[in-house]
Amino acid sequence: MKQSALAVYRCPVSGGALRLEDAEKLGEEVNSGTLLTADRRYPIEKGMPVFAATEQLAGTARFARNYYASIADSYDENVHVTFDLFNESELEVRLSMINLLNLNPHSKVLEISAGTGKDSELIAKRLDESGELWLLDISPDMLVQAKAKIRKYPARTEAAIGDACHLPYGDDYFDALYCFSGIGHFNDQKAALKEMARVVRPGGRVVFLEKNVPPWLRDTEYGKILINNNPMFADPDPLALIPVEARNVGIRWILGNAHYVVDYTVGTGAPVGNFDLELPSYRGGSFNTRYFGKVEGITKESKALYEKAAKKCGMSLHEWLDSTIKEKALKDLG
Ligand SMILES: C[S@@+](CC[C@H](N)C(=O)[O-])C[C@H]1O[C@@H](n2cnc3c(N)ncnc32)[C@H](O)[C@@H]1O
Structure with a gap:
């Protein structure tokens, strides 16, 4: 550090x-x-x-630290199986994911669940000495290997041991965040995805992938074989996890149609619409008057009368109702 x-x-x-x-x-x-x-x-x-001591880890985080400690030394030799199973090229899949980050040589990138650094190295190759690559993983045994792989590249590099659900970085620091196959292990996936949006600046990019048999394949033999081998393939799809800050969200199933990829640009808070826009129609008003201006119901007879009156006055339903209520209310209020 x-x-x-x-x-x-x-x-x-x-x-x-x-x-x-x-x-x-x-x-x-x-x-x-x-x-x-x-x-x-x-x-x-x-x-x-x-940032995450072993004795403090619970649930899947504790499992992940122990499991990846046991396979860290053989991980690089064996990870090709994930791609071979679906007749896909590991390099091509990884590069197509990294392309979604829209990196330039001076990007500040955070990779979560970097593991042994197979993608870290591909990302480091795209940065120059003004770029930054920060890695986080729950497993020190995996991450020391990633650190060694990226050492020779010119970008500034940092590596930390921590839990993706509680990121140890300030707000809005990174231009891009990447996570290839880690989410399935997180204790609180929703919190982790919210954290990802917090540490990336507005306008920055977030890209993540995880194994997942999509709904349309769950009942096929293909889907059942995958889920039988690893129940993580049956985890829910990520739609409910995506934070409100996500803009122009892309979601696709790749790698054997059994891994989702989500990519998005970070915004600030929930999107804002032009909801005061007057709608040129018989009903009239705007999205905002329809949402915020709801009033108690009226009788069927009054409704028919007001529709007739609005038509006679050449007004939209909104204009007639709004002006009539305002006029009567102001009168009653003196
Ligand atoms: C399947 S490996 C993927 C490694 C690497 N991204 C790759 O594509 O080869 C999953 C990684 O997620 C890490 N991980 C699991 N739970 C984590 C957590 N809560 N926070 C951060 N990393 C975690 C594991 O230690 C492991 O390195």
């Missing part, structure tokens, strides 16, 4: 700034030490801050 990373790392629990203590440094590089807030301490081990 570089000392300057303190400007970006935040306490994953409180979101507060961190201070560095007992640092053992080589130039800018901090190899060991402690990151602190008033009431929390995070050790730096092998140059990586550890």
Whole structure:
């Protein structure tokens, strides 16, 4: 970790700034030490801050740390199976995903669940010395390998051990965020996807993939074979997880039609429509008057009368009703 990373790392629990203590440094590089807030301490081990200690991990996060520790050394030899199963090229699939990030050489990129860094290296190749690549994974055994793979590239690189559900970064820092096959392990997938939108600046890109048999294949033998082999293929599709900040959302099933890819551009809050726009129609009014201006019901007879009156006055239903209610209310209110 570089000392300057303190400007970006935040306490994953409180979101507060961190201070560095007992640092053992080589130039800018901090190899060991402690990151602190008033009431929390995070050790730096092998140059990586550890934001999620093993004893604090529960559920799927604990499982993932143990499982990936056991397969970290053989992961790179075996991961091709995921692609061979569907007669697809690992490199082509990974590159097509990375293309969705719209990177330029000075992009600041965060990769979550970077694992042994198979994509980290492909991303690092696209950055120059003004670019930044930050990695996060719950498994130190996987991440040390990723760190080694990207060391030779010119971009600034950082790696941290942490849980995707509580990201240890400040708001709006990154231009792009990438997560290839990690979401299925997260304890709280909705929180993790919200966190992704938080740390990427408005206008930045988010891309993630996870295994998933889509609804139309669930009852086929093909779908059943996949789900039988790994129940994660039966997890719900990601639509309900996508945060309100997502704009121009793309969702496709690729890699054997059994993995979803979601890509979107980050916006601010929920979208805003031009909902005061007057609608040139018999009903008249706007989306906003129809939504916010709902009043108690009236009798069938009054409704027929007001429709007739509006027509006679050459007004839309909205104009007649709004002006009539306003006139009567103002009169009654004196
Ligand atoms: C299937 S591997 C994918 C690795 C890499 N992205 C790739 O494409 O080869 C899943 C990765 O997710 C990580 N992971 C699991 N749960 C996590 C969590 N809660 N937060 C961050 N990473 C997690 C695992 O440690 C593992 O490295």
